Amino acid sequence: MYRPFLSLRWLVTRPINLLGVGGVTLGVFAMIVVVSIFSGFLKTVSEHIRSASADIAVQALPSTAQFPALQRALAEDPNVAAAAPRLVHFGMLHEKDHRPPPPPLLGRGSLQGGDTPFLIVLGIDPAREFLTTRLREWLEDVPPDLRVNNLDAPLEQKNGHDAILLGAERMRNEGLKPGDLVVLTSGKLQRSNDGLSNPDPIDHEFVISGAFHTRHIGYDGNNTLVDIAVLQQMLKLPITSVHEIIIKVRDPKTTEDTADRLTRAVRRTLQIEDLEERRGPVARSWRYRNRFFLQSIEWQRELMKIILIVIMVVAAVLMFATLSMMVTEKTSDIGILTAMGGTPRGVMSVFLGCGMAITSIGIALGTLAGCLGSIYLENFRQLVLLWTGLDLFPVKVYNLDRVPYDLDPIWIMQVACTAAIVGIVVSALPAYRAARHDPLVSLRGT
Amino acid sequence: MSTSKRTATGIVDPNSIPVLAAENVRKNYWLGKRAIPVLRGIDLRVYQGEMVALLGASGAGKSTLMHVLGLLDTPTDGQVLYDGKPAHSLSINQRAALRHRHTGFVFQFYHLIPELTALQNVVLARMMQISTLHYWRERRAVRAEAVLILTQFGLGERLSHRPSELSGGERQRVAIARALIAKPRIVLADEPTGNLDSHTADGVMELLFEINQTQQLAFLLVTHNEEIAARCHRMIRLKDGLVVG
Numbered sequence: 001m002y003r004p005f006l007s008l009r010w011l012v013t014r015p016i017n018l019l020g021v022g023g024v025t026l027g028v029f030a031m032i033v034v035v036s037i038f039s040g041f042l043k044t045v046s047e048h049i050r051s052a053s054a055d056i057a058v059q060a061l062p063s064t065a066q067f068p069a070l071q072r073a074l075a076e077d078p079n080v081a082a083a084a085p086r087l088v089h090f091g092m093l094h095e096k097d098h099r100p101p102p103p104p105l106l107g108r109g110s111l112q113g114g115d116t117p118f119l120i121v122l123g124i125d126p127a128r129e130f131l132t133t134r135l136r137e138w139l140e141d142v143p144p145d146l147r148v149n150n151l152d153a154p155l156e157q158k159n160g161h162d163a164i165l166l167g168a169e170r171m172r173n174e175g176l177k178p179g180d181l182v183v184l185t186s187g188k189l190q191r192s193n194d195g196l197s198n199p200d201p202i203d204h205e206f207v208i209s210g211a212f213h214t215r216h217i218g219y220d221g222n223n224t225l226v227d228i229a230v231l232q233q234m235l236k237l238p239i240t241s242v243h244e245i246i247i248k249v250r251d252p253k254t255t256e257d258t259a260d261r262l263t264r265a266v267r268r269t270l271q272i273e274d275l276e277e278r279r280g281p282v283a284r285s286w287r288y289r290n291r292f293f294l295q296s297i298e299w300q301r302e303l304m305k306i307i308l309i310v311i312m313v314v315a316a317v318l319m320f321a322t323l324s325m326m327v328t329e330k331t332s333d334i335g336i337l338t339a340m341g342g343t344p345r346g347v348m349s350v351f352l353g354c355g356m357a358i359t360s361i362g363i364a365l366g367t368l369a370g371c372l373g374s375i376y377l378e379n380f381r382q383l384v385l386l387w388t389g390l391d392l393f394p395v396k397v398y399n400l401d402r403v404p405y406d407l408d409p410i411w412i413m414q415v416a417c418t419a420a421i422v423g424i425v426v427s428a429l430p431a432y433r434a435a436r437h438d439p440l441v442s443l444r445g446t
Numbered sequence: 447m448s449t450s451k452r453t454a455t456g457i458v459d460p461n462s463i464p465v466l467a468a469e470n471v472r473k474n475y476w477l478g479k480r481a482i483p484v485l486r487g488i489d490l491r492v493y494q495g496e497m498v499a500l501l502g503a504s505g506a507g508k509s510t511l512m513h514v515l516g517l518l519d520t521p522t523d524g525q526v527l528y529d530g531k532p533a534h535s536l537s538i539n540q541r542a543a544l545r546h547r548h549t550g551f552v553f554q555f556y557h558l559i560p561e562l563t564a565l566q567n568v569v570l571a572r573m574m575q576i577s578t579l580h581y582w583r584e585r586r587a588v589r590a591e592a593v594l595i596l597t598q599f600g601l602g603e604r605l606s607h608r609p610s611e612l613s614g615g616e617r618q619r620v621a622i623a624r625a626l627i628a629k630p631r632i633v634l635a636d637e638p639t640g641n642l643d644s645h646t647a648d649g650v651m652e653l654l655f656e657i658n659q660t661q662q663l664a665f666l667l668v669t670h671n672e673e674i675a676a677r678c679h680r681m682i683r684l685k686d687g688l689v690v691g
């Protein structure tokens with residue numbers, strides 16, 4: 001009985017032990033909060049990417065590709081719900097009679113795309129696009145003054161001008177409104193008879209019909225949508241030409257398998273012999289197309305874990321130091337405990353009990369604080385913003401409404417178990433030293 | 447000091463089994479490879495209810511002998527018998543239990559645990575003997591018992607004081623109470639008054655004599671004071687690791 005009693009007495013009568021408790025609490029807290037916010041961020045951002053991306057895109061089609069034939073082949077797949085053609089081109093956007101804005105300063109990101117004049121110009125077929133992507137949501141999710149007039153035909157001509165859709169953020173930044181005229185400057189390589197390639201500049205005037213908003217950072221600012229027929233005309237391409245085919249699947253769980261099947265189907269249709277060739281047309285899932293971006297966040301999270309281990313090490317050292325001090329101070333009591341019938345094992349378990357109590361309290365407090373901290377970090381941010389005007393987490397940059405979090409029970413368990421193991425190891429060493437201590441040394445007195 | 451000399455005769459029945467006995471106990475310390483004999487064949491017997499004084503010059507090996515008798519240290523040779531049974535051949539756990547149940551210790555330097563109150567120090571001694579569950583069921587009785595002993599020792603007002611808040615004499619009384627609550631058969635007291643002024647020492651000694659008389663508890667008492675030794679039933683003198691006289 002004396003073991004838990006003494007552990008507890010020694011624990012509560014020595015305030016320095018709070019240092020160990022605090023260390024473990026802080027370590028566990030940080031591990032849980034930081035990782036849960038990164039996970040939440042990853043989750044939210046992938047949802048954003050998801051909402052901006054078609055399930056599958058068939059890319060790297062040859063210039064001779066014809067949409068109708070490919071569409072028929074794709075439609076045969078049981079998991080294909082809808083398909084839409086796209087032309088992918090590029091251009092610079094500027095107001096009529098203005099020079100295009102200068103290129104962005106080095107280092108200025110293209111996060112919102114607002115400051116780069118270079119744009120990807122997507123030629124889309126709105127009717128098919130509605131069935132394949134969330135185009136309608138993109139058009140609806142903008143402030144009323146930027147919204148298109150006719151949600152069913154967003155790219156219909158107005159006053160003899162072809163229509164163009166711009167990212168909402170970009171329109172705000174550049175002070176554009178629906179109805180404004182803009183010029184798209186682009187070009188095309190023209191192959192002459194003697195085999196030389198010459199750039200052939202193209203200018204086309206558009207009327208802005210409205211804004212779109214996908215929430216995918218970097219997408220809205222860098223993309224602009226026009227009617228596929230208009231782009232075909234500009235580029236002098238046939239009416240069936242296609243650069244990319246986007247696809248909506250029925251069962252999202254088998255997207256990757258479906259993509260593999262579609263790659264083979266497309267290659268067969270285009271009579272490409274080698275179905276496994278790395279180059280050539282290929283169907284990619286949205287996850288694969290965005291893998292570098294998603295992975296970079298994941299890697300940041302893993303990196304963060306490594307950094308957080310340092311906190312754990314500090315906590316462990318703190319605990320080790322306080323427990324070692326305690327054993328050193330308490331060696332004088334080991335003699336009397338032995339005289340009263342204590343064994344080395346018993347003495348060891350008293351000190352081990354202290355360490356375990358410190359660890360358990362630390363884990364319990366840290367887990368609680370970590371979970372509450374993750375959930376209420378947004379409230380904390382709001383409070384700091386209100387008091388000091390300081391924004392701790394500029395969530396707007398990432399198109400978030402609040403500080404995200406995703407509490408993963410498995411991670412919490414992993415953290416708790418790691419902390420417990422570290423706690424056992426760190427308390428075992430001083431406890432072992434106590435058990436090895438010769439009780440007669442302290443009993444002989446001076 | 448009141449020296450009402452007791453007569454020892456009549457207590458010891460030569461046919462009874464001694465509570466504690468040593469047979470040819472030897473103890474060597476090692477200085478490198480050289481053996482330094484400290485105990486060189488000690489024979490002694492202590493019977494129930496006996497108060498035996500152990501005398502000897504400083505460095506004679508008294509403390510070493512006490513540690514061997516109390517199973518805190520192992521003899522190089524020879525045997526220690528508890529109620530006639532060899533004690534050193536028992537397992538480590540059995541020896542640990544006997545240390546407390548059969549033999550109580552009182553040391554010169556009290557060895558109270560500084561974080562515990564006087565009462566807790568005494569209760570701890572009882573806790574050492576029983577399981578958590580057992581203690582929990584009897585916690586009131588254990589507490590009452592500890593309070594009773596401490597009150598009898600004149601510490602009724604000092605129950606919740608830490609050792610640092612007690613005088614030397616009070617600390618030694620707490621230490622004695624701690625030894626007694628385990629209900630040992632013999633108390634090994636190694637210079638229990640060695641650290642006290644003579645007046646306080648007298649009080650503590652009176653307490654020990656009283657306990658010996660009222661509880662028929664055996665004592666082996668290391669002392670330098672011939673007067674006290676003379677009041678004991680018997681004296682054992684140690685010189686150069688041997689019992690003399």
Ligand SMILES: Nc1ncnc2c1ncn2[C@@H]1O[C@H](COP(=O)(O)OP(=O)(O)O)[C@@H](O)[C@H]1O
Nearest residue numbers: 475476484502503504505506507508509510511
């Ligand atoms: N751990 C040890 N190692 C070596 N010699 C020791 C040790 N402990 C005690 N001694 C020696 O043993 C002798 C007896 O010591 P001790 O039993 O403490 O004597 P006493 O209690 O009679 O004063 C002394 O000479 C002492 O120096």
Ligand SMILES: [Mg+2]
Nearest residue numbers: 508509510636
């Ligand atoms: Mg001594």
